[in-house]
Amino acid sequence: MNLRGLACLLLALRAALPGATPAVPAPTAPLPPTTIESGALELFSTEKETTFTYSRGVRITATNLVLTCDHLVVIARRSGDPAALVGRQEKLKSLVASGNVRLVQDDREATADRAEVFPDDDRVILTGNPVVRSVKDGWEQRGPRMELLRGERRAVIRGEGAERPRTILPPLKDLGYDKSPERRSAPANAPATPGSPAPAAPAPR
DSSP states (O other), rough: OHHHHHHHHHHHHHHHHHTOOOOOOOOOSOOOOEEEEEEEEEEEEEESSSEEEEEEEEEETTTTEEEEEEEEEEEEEEETTTTSOEEEEEEEEEEEEEEEEEEEEEEEEEEEEEEEEEETTTTTEEEOOOOOOOTTTTEEOOOOEEEEEEETTTTEEOOOOTTTOOEEEOOOOOOOOOOOOOOOOTTTTTTTOTTTTTOOOOOOO
């Protein structure tokens, strides 16, 4: 499998998450390879595609990114000898992670029952109690279904039935709009304002 292509796909998923920081210039040192670990792997090829099925606990480690799930299916377009088992891997068509999906990047975390990534559309769909949170910034987004459109820098979160999108933000300070302003007493030698009664004369001793 073309791990470089998978690494690019994971970086696209990371950038699609709300709160992701803009990409920084690549360091001069070579980036570490992307690794996929699982309890089992099955490959199936047709003349045009190869399907990689990882199961029994999957862990993907990439640059500044860790993705874990129970089951992972990656479909890649292929070319070359149609009789070859794998052939030459071209662009990735889709990536579907399911079961306890957890994506961690810096202080940001996304969890869901299912994550679908479609590189051609720059689209990521999270379903099954998806939650995206930032520990550092103190915000959290929940919703029954999240669609992240990386190319448009847009996220669409729709309610389903009684489930509604929910956003949790850091506490806001008390702005005090319901409080009356304090009245300050005027100095004794201050001139009287027009229309106000004259001050009473001091009582004779």
